[in-house]
Amino acid sequence: MTVEQKHEESACRRVDGGITRVFQLLGKRWTGPIVAVLVAQPAHFADLCRAIPGISERMLSDRLTELGAAGLVVREVEGGPPLRVSYRLTEAGAALEPALQELGKWAERHLPESQPDVEADAG
Numbered sequence: 001m002t003v004e005q006k007h008e009e010s011a012c013r014r015v016d017g018g019i020t021r022v023f024q025l026l027g028k029r030w031t032g033p034i035v036a037v038l039v040a041q042p043a044h045f046a047d048l049c050r051a052i053p054g055i056s057e058r059m060l061s062d063r064l065t066e067l068g069a070a071g072l073v074v075r076e077v078e079g080g081p082p083l084r085v086s087y088r089l090t091e092a093g094a095a096l097e098p099a100l101q102e103l104g105k106w107a108e109r110h111l112p113e114s115q116p117d118v119e120a121d122a123g
Helices: 003-011 015-026 031-040 043-052 056-067 099-112 116-123
Strands: 075-076 085-087
Touching: 015 031, 031 043, 031 056, 031 075, 031 085, 031 099, 043 056, 043 085, 056 075
Parallel strands: none
Antiparallel strands: 075 085
């Protein structure tokens, strides 16, 4: 190992653990838009499907389950008939609103509308 390699290794900073955890959850496709819809108000499953064009019911269900397990979303069953399921943000989920607003502003300033689909390019 050369002196240069040792210097580079010691100069590298590890990514902050909090940032890693945030992007492991919120960096998944569809998760941000789901949270953004729920920031405005609780929503039924079908309303979430309509509000997020292109998401499949299976993907929405998977992402809602992940958000629930992370303590950001609560699933509530409304008595019927018919039974209806709605989703709302927990206090922790609602606390994301300022960060989401800032990310939206940043995107308006720095990301052109015609940004290529990064996940499609990677697949």
